[in-house]
Amino acid sequence: MNPSAQKTLSVKTLQINGKDVSAREDQTILDVARENGVFIPTLCNLDGLTPVGACRLCLVEVKGSRRLLPACITQVQDNMEVSTNTETLVKYRKMILELLFAERNHVCSVCVSNGHCELQAMAQKLGVDHIRYPYLYPKLAVDASHDRFAVDHNRCILCQRCVRVCDEIEGAHTWDVQGRGTASLVITDLNQPWGTSESCTSCGKCVQVCPTGTLFEKGRASGEMTKREFLPYLTLMREERV
Amino acid sequence: MTPEELHKIAETELEAKQQTQHTLCVCMAAGCVSTHSDKVKESLAQQIEKHGLKETCKVKGVGCMGLCMAGPLVAVEQTGALYQMVAPQDAEEIVKNLGKQPVKRLVCDTTQPFFTRQKKIVLENSGVVDSERIEEYIAAKGYEGLLEALTSMNQAEVVEQVSKSGLRGRGGAGFPTGLKWGTVAKARGERKFVICNGDEGDPGAFMDRSVLESDPHRVLEGMAIGGYAVGASQGYIYVRAEYPLAVKRLKDAIKQAERLGLLGHNIFGTTFSFNIEVRLGAGAFVCGEETALIASVEGKRGQPRPRPPFPAERGLWDCPTLINNVETFANIPPIIRNGGEWFAGIGTEKGKGTKVFALAGAVKNTGLIEVPMGISLREIIFEIGGGIPDGKKFKAVQTGGPSGGCIPEQFLDMQVDYDSLAKVGSIMGSGGMIVMDETSCMVDVAKFFMEFCMTESCGKCVPCRVGTKQMHELLSKITDGTATDENLAMLEELCDVVKNTSLCGLGMTAPNPVVSTLRYFRDEYMAHIHDHRCPAGVCKIGKEQLATV
Ligand SMILES: Cc1cc2nc3c(=O)[nH]c(=O)nc-3n(C[C@H](O)[C@H](O)[C@H](O)COP(=O)(O)O)c2cc1C
Ligand code: SF4
Numbered sequence: 167m168n169p170s171a172q173k174t175l176s177v178k179t180l181q182i183n184g185k186d187v188s189a190r191e192d193q194t195i196l197d198v199a200r201e202n203g204v205f206i207p208t209l210c211n212l213d214g215l216t217p218v219g220a221c222r223l224c225l226v227e228v229k230g231s232r233r234l235l236p237a238c239i240t241q242v243q244d245n246m247e248v249s250t251n252t253e254t255l256v257k258y259r260k261m262i263l264e265l266l267f268a269e270r271n272h273v274c275s276v277c278v279s280n281g282h283c284e285l286q287a288m289a290q291k292l293g294v295d296h297i298r299y300p301y302l303y304p305k306l307a308v309d310a311s312h313d314r315f316a317v318d319h320n321r322c323i324l325c326q327r328c329v330r331v332c333d334e335i336e337g338a339h340t341w342d343v344q345g346r347g348t349a350s351l352v353i354t355d356l357n358q359p360w361g362t363s364e365s366c367t368s369c370g371k372c373v374q375v376c377p378t379g380t381l382f383e384k385g386r387a388s389g390e391m392t393k394r395e396f397l398p399y400l401t402l403m404r405e406e407r408v
Numbered sequence: 409m410t411p412e413e414l415h416k417i418a419e420t421e422l423e424a425k426q427q428t429q430h431t432l433c434v435c436m437a438a439g440c441v442s443t444h445s446d447k448v449k450e451s452l453a454q455q456i457e458k459h460g461l462k463e464t465c466k467v468k469g470v471g472c473m474g475l476c477m478a479g480p481l482v483a484v485e486q487t488g489a490l491y492q493m494v495a496p497q498d499a500e501e502i503v504k505n506l507g508k509q510p511v512k513r514l515v516c517d518t519t520q521p522f523f524t525r526q527k528k529i530v531l532e533n534s535g536v537v538d539s540e541r542i543e544e545y546i547a548a549k550g551y552e553g554l555l556e557a558l559t560s561m562n563q564a565e566v567v568e569q570v571s572k573s574g575l576r577g578r579g580g581a582g583f584p585t586g587l588k589w590g591t592v593a594k595a596r597g598e599r600k601f602v603i604c605n606g607d608e609g610d611p612g613a614f615m616d617r618s619v620l621e622s623d624p625h626r627v628l629e630g631m632a633i634g635g636y637a638v639g640a641s642q643g644y645i646y647v648r649a650e651y652p653l654a655v656k657r658l659k660d661a662i663k664q665a666e667r668l669g670l671l672g673h674n675i676f677g678t679t680f681s682f683n684i685e686v687r688l689g690a691g692a693f694v695c696g697e698e699t700a701l702i703a704s705v706e707g708k709r710g711q712p713r714p715r716p717p718f719p720a721e722r723g724l725w726d727c728p729t730l731i732n733n734v735e736t737f738a739n740i741p742p743i744i745r746n747g748g749e750w751f752a753g754i755g756t757e758k759g760k761g762t763k764v765f766a767l768a769g770a771v772k773n774t775g776l777i778e779v780p781m782g783i784s785l786r787e788i789i790f791e792i793g794g795g796i797p798d799g800k801k802f803k804a805v806q807t808g809g810p811s812g813g814c815i816p817e818q819f820l821d822m823q824v825d826y827d828s829l830a831k832v833g834s835i836m837g838s839g840g841m842i843v844m845d846e847t848s849c850m851v852d853v854a855k856f857f858m859e860f861c862m863t864e865s866c867g868k869c870v871p872c873r874v875g876t877k878q879m880h881e882l883l884s885k886i887t888d889g890t891a892t893d894e895n896l897a898m899l900e901e902l903c904d905v906v907k908n909t910s911l912c913g914l915g916m917t918a919p920n921p922v923v924s925t926l927r928y929f930r931d932e933y934m935a936h937i938h939d940h941r942c943p944a945g946v947c948k949i950g951k952e953q954l955a956t957v
């Protein structure tokens with residue numbers, strides 16, 4: 167490593183759920199919590215991609231802050247007192263998951279990702295056993311024009327992982343989001359069929375990072391779409407190369 | 409441009425003014441143009457020509473005079489006479505009567521409280537100067553603030569005057585402007601930027617549009633002073649494309665200022681250079697949110713990102729960025745000219761200066777008003793606004809648009825400033841003020857604003873995207889008369905989660921209209937739910953609903 171590029175990072179001490187922990191100043195609350203075995207639920211966050219703070223599941227309470235803060239983005243500060251699991255937070259997280267399930271058509275039994283879905287697993291983990299909000303049942307299309315992959319918008323939670331991995335890691339920026347509110351939709355190129363996309367390199371990274379069964383490999387029957395954890399590996403490789 | 413040249417322009421302009429016996433000022437802002445004030449202006453010019461008065465009389469276009477409902481408005485500069493609802497065929501009579509008694513049937517009474525109770529700082533030139541001529545702005549002390557800042561103050565002194573003035577952001581949140589300027593000035597970065605937020609997306613609000621149309625140079629001058637204070641040399645002004653007239657006037661104004669060297673390199677012979685470019689917004693409400701606006705200027709999808717880091721530290725292209733509202737910048741030139749203390753002397757303890765409101769709804773006088781902070785809502789609505797028309801009863805006043813709340817009668821005597829409005833569950837907001845009488849259904853009002861937030865949510869974060877949709881469905885059930893107590897409980901629960909977990913201000917404040925109407929008009933919700941009845945008679949429930957099927 168080039169010595170002049172070596173930045174000195176100071177160390178901070180803070181409390182998570184009453185326990186004293188130390189952290190580097192460039193770490194987020196989520197990083198430090200994970201290091202110390204404290205679980206904070208996340209959906210949109212993925213190691214190696216720029217955090218966007220979209221799903222709001224990782225919100226934590228920080229003493230002295232009027233607002234709840236997203237652990238995936240918020241950097242640590244000295245003497246922070248963080249609570250990750252208060253009654254209010256637990257309630258809000260369940261409500262957010264309920265809102266997600268009610269938004270699109272999540273029919274797990276016929277989904278390629280049944281049993282391997284991060285949304286489903288999160289609901290189980292947080293004890294969401296029924297949805298009180300009326301289902302919105304939007305009519306959404308499936309695009310199977312690509313030779314190897316397909317996108318089923320009925321299962322998308324708009325976490326933007328596909329958008330980020332395609333832009334930041336593959337450098338293709340095939341994916342983006344169109345529309346506003348519940349009419350938002352992930353699209354390829356300027357909303358052209360995926361199979362006709364000229365920017366898509368067919369690398370399949372988006373499929374691998376999609377937390378739900380939205381993006382999948384063709385030919386998989388229900389429950390058959392498992393995903394590789396290649397991003398931590400990718401991050402590691404990039405760090406070593408620097 | 410040297411200081412002497414600036415003063416010379418002002419002198420020449422004032423001399424020319426003295427040569428003119430009668431100047432007819434025709435409002436050429438969007439409100440009056442929509443009732444064909446351009447035709448009125450044309451025929452006034454023709455009549456002057458016809459009656460051979462070309463040497464002594466002039467017609468000029470000016471900005472908004474405030475009482476837009478009575479447009480097209482025409483004023484006689486020398487006498488202060490004001491004509492309302494002028495039609496092109498009235499031109500001859502007006503011209504013939506110049507220098508005599510004004511035409512009675514067209515006269516608009518300028519001694520009414522609508523005019524006398526206002527205090528104009530931001531709008532001091534609106535309806536007075538020709539917004540298409542920089543010379544007129546200069547003659548009205550324009551660019552003297554910039555001259556003073558550049559030639560006799562250092563950066564810290566400018567920030568200090570702004571801090572002293574007590575000015576707070578007029579874009580909605582009311583953040584102390586001096587503090588923001590100081591932060592950007594201190595932030596480290598090779599390049600810094602100034603952005604003026606002219607997105608103005610609140611339904612019914614047109615304060616910023618009016619300032620941009622009526623007095624664009626004031627905003628440019630404010631931005632240049634800001635650039636000097638924080639150390640930026642490039643400014644962007646973000647205006648929605650739905651404001652074509654404002655965009656045109658701004659672009660013309662920038663060209664004029666550049667031609668005179670009031671923008672560009674080495675302004676007034678100093679080392680300070682500053683350029684301004686216009687950026688057009690495509691009409692998404694969320695693009696008024698500062699981080700979304702910055703993304704949009706960068707050419708990206710207009711979506712907010714979590715703060716911190718705030719734009720003051722990391723903004724446009726990751727550089728420290730000063731972002732202020734149009735009206736905030738418009739307050740700057742007089743603050744520099746007259747000093748911060750002068751400004752701090754107007755208003756209340758915590759709210760200094762004036763605020764421009766777009767007064768609308770169930771009041772006799774609708775239009776644009778500027779009032780000192782601390783004035784009561786009653787004075788605004790019943791004196792300036794002239795009260796409720798048709799003998800109806802006042803019910804509530806809505807401030808702050810989709811992020812604000814409805815204020816009932818018991819608070820009418822409250823002083824208008826940031827803190828007192830917040831205390832009663834509303835916000836100052838950017839200046840929309842909608843008066844409602846007994847014929848408004850408060851549940852319906854809440855539903856209207858929720859629909860707005862639902863369709864304007866950018867869709868990035870879950871609580872705002874899906875929560876507002878679910879809340880809108882529940883409110884629709886209530887107005888249909890099919891809701892239950894459980895539905896109401898669910899609505900309140902959603903208000904809480906959306907407010908506390910959304911990413912940006914849009915989601916965080918989207919529940920406000922519901923929360924505030926539930927607080928003061930819960931009985932109306934109950935009437936819909938339990939008695940299947942809309943007290944105001946707005947919602948079609950039960951039998952009526954069947955009848956219309
Ligand atoms: C959803 C949303 C919409 C906004 N729209 C506007 C707007 O149209 N104009 C504006 O000046 N500020 C708007 N703001 C506030 C800006 O984010 C920002 O606070 C403001 O431009 C700062 O300027 P000020 O300090 O001069 O008020 C909006 C905020 C939110 C959350
Ligand atoms: S397609 Fe998958 S990765 Fe992309 S936004 Fe939807 S759920 Fe997230």
Ligand code: SF4
Nearest residue numbers: 866868869872912915
């Ligand atoms: S609160 Fe609404 S507008 Fe703001 S980021 Fe979330 S979805 Fe977008």
Ligand code: FES
Nearest residue numbers: 219221222224238
């Ligand atoms: S993981 Fe932090 S907001 Fe989604």
Ligand code: FES
Nearest residue numbers: 435439440473476
């Ligand atoms: S637009 Fe003419 S008075 Fe407002």
